[in-house]
């Protein structure tokens with residue numbers, strides 16, 4: 001049966017990096033492209049990292065009941081998982097992987113139960129998060145502050161996830177997620 005793998009963490013903890021690594025491992029997994037009303041950053045392309053929508057388009061889709069879940073993750077910035085995206089991937093018999101905020105991750109887990117594995121990526125500390133976000137250099141100082149302000153609150157969700165992976169050393173964390181996900185999709 002096709003499975004769902006959910007990655008959640010505070011911004012900068014390293015979930016996109018770990019998700020990208022898993023997608024390169026030939027595991028028959030596709031990434032669930034979320035919709036967002038934020039602007040593309042860096043090299044991001046519409047339909048690849050996200051479906052980039054205006055806030056008005058996003059609200060229209062909410063009204064049309066097109067989302068499996070959505071959150072206003074930061075003020076005026078919406079993110080959501082489209083039902084059509086998940087249904088399409090599962091219908092292909094492929095596993096699906098999500099990079100979503102903690103509340104969204106727990107909501108997806110609630111909907112799919114045992115068919116889903118929820119993974120929380122824990123950063124070593126908020127200070128390290130700051131360093132990673134500054135080094136990634138994709139967000140303005142103001143955006144970085146709003147992400148850090150939320151980090152501690154998000155870390156309090158960890159116990160509600162099926163597993164917590166500490167992303168201190170990247171190579172170790174990579175090995176751990178590969179083992180966890182391979183075992184889960186083979187069950």
Ligand code: ADP
Pocket residue numbers: 009010011012013014015016017018132133135136167168169170171173
């Ligand atoms: P998220 O998707 O959780 O916001 P990213 O995957 O974009 O986080 O990672 C944030 C930054 O930290 C990136 O520049 C990434 O290369 C770096 N990074 C990720 N994991 C580690 C790690 N274990 N050690 C050091 N830097 C890391």
Ligand code: 5GP
Pocket residue numbers: 008009010011034035038069070071073079080081082099100101102103104105
């Ligand atoms: P970013 O702007 O760094 O790409 O993402 C910001 C936050 O929004 C991250 O925690 C990311 O996981 C989350 N996010 C991305 N897509 C979704 C989604 O579809 N639903 C929810 N609830 N959160 C999402």
